[in-house]
Amino acid sequence: MNVLILGGYGAVGVHLVQLLRAQGISALAAGRDPARADRVVDVTTTDGFAAALSGVTTVVNCAGVEDLRVAEECARRGIAFVEISATSDYVRALARVRGPVLLGVGLAPGLTTLLAVDAFASDPGPIDIMIGLGSGEHHGPAATAWTYQLLGQRFPDPDGTDIRNFTGPARFTIPEKARYKPFPAVRADFADQHRLTDELGVPVRSYLRLDSRLATAGLAALTWIPALRAVAPRHMPGSDRWVVLARSANGSDHWATGRGQSLATATVAAATVRELARRQITTPTWIHELLDLATLRDDLSTTGIEFGQSTAVI
Incomplete structure (x- = not known):
């Protein structure tokens, strides 16, 4: 197995390269900087990207580049394409690519997806997903840009109404x-x-909060004046602690918590890559169709992630 990690020296990619190599898997950090990349790749040029795929069996996109042509080029060659993005429109489009594409690989979506599936199995009914992120963690530019691009944007609720982010x-x-x-x-x-x-x-339904009340309130305010995103701070107060949970209709929770969102995303991605070595996919597949929470729990526990359940208070 030979894995190419786009953005392999970024916030998530650097952890993923280290994790895969520690597990005996060949991992190449890809990017535009010759000083840091094992394989120099510019995903904005189709020819350059195609040349970088020589000898590669799996590509993991940690670069934050949401370009369907990248996944399609991999699919044409039968190379599994693993995506960590949370962007709904982009992920929906990836689900229509003809080839081996793995979706929802990371903390959210990813671990949140598996927690929600687990919660639904225990109590079939509506699920609320809560993502709590440490606003003090140093994220890559793609993660920061993703959060701010939601400002002022709307998305469909299951009840048919449009919801404004934050x-x-x-x-x-x-x-x-x-x-x-x-x-x-x-x-x-x-x-x-x-x-x-x-x-x-x-x-x-998915909900987001940061560990800082001030930072969370800032997002809730800025969503009404999205033009101010240009002056929004790159770094906000808070810690690197994160927590994700899925709440069933009866009020019980399935949760996980740890430190370092980027490391958690990389750990989920590493476990997924290993599973792809055992179980081949040929069509777009979501993480919960490949892995279950029980399988993933042992891998994540080695990085200090804790899991638990809480019952509803009656």
Whole structure:
């Protein structure tokens, strides 16, 4: 197995390269900087990208580049393309690519997807997904840009209405191990809520909050004046602690928490790549169609991620 990691020296990619190599898997960091890349790649030029695929069996996109042509080029060659993006429109388009594409690989979507599927299995009914991110973590530019690009944008709710990102606050009971102070999360357009709503036949809704009340309130305010995104801070107050949970209709939660969002995403991606070595895919596939939470839990526990469940308080 020979894995090419686009953005292989970025916030997520650098962890993924290290994890795969530690597991004896050949991993090449790809990017435009010859000083840092094992294989120099410019994904904005089709010819240059095609040449970089020589001898590659799997491509993981950690570069934040959302260009269908990249996945299509891999698909034409029978190379598995693994995507960590949470962007709904892009992921929906990837699901129509003819070839081996793996979707929803990361913390959110990814781990959130598996928690939601687990919660639904325990209590079939509507699911609320809460993503809590440490606003103090140093993210790559793609992750920061993704958050700010949601400002002012709308997306469809399962009830047919349009929802503006970072509105519609809701409260969740956060596990104590996450060390998050209690305040509401707000709606956000993560791709897996749409996939799971369609697949499970029940409303699945995603909510986002940061560990900083000030930073969360800032997003909720800026979504009404999206033009101000240009002056929004690159770094915000907070820690590197994250927490994700899926809440069933009966109020019970399935959750996971840890430190370092980028490392968590890379750990999920590494486990997925290993599974692809054992189980070949030929069509667009979501992570929960390849892995289950029980399979992934052992891998994630080695990086300090903790899992738990809480029952509804009656």
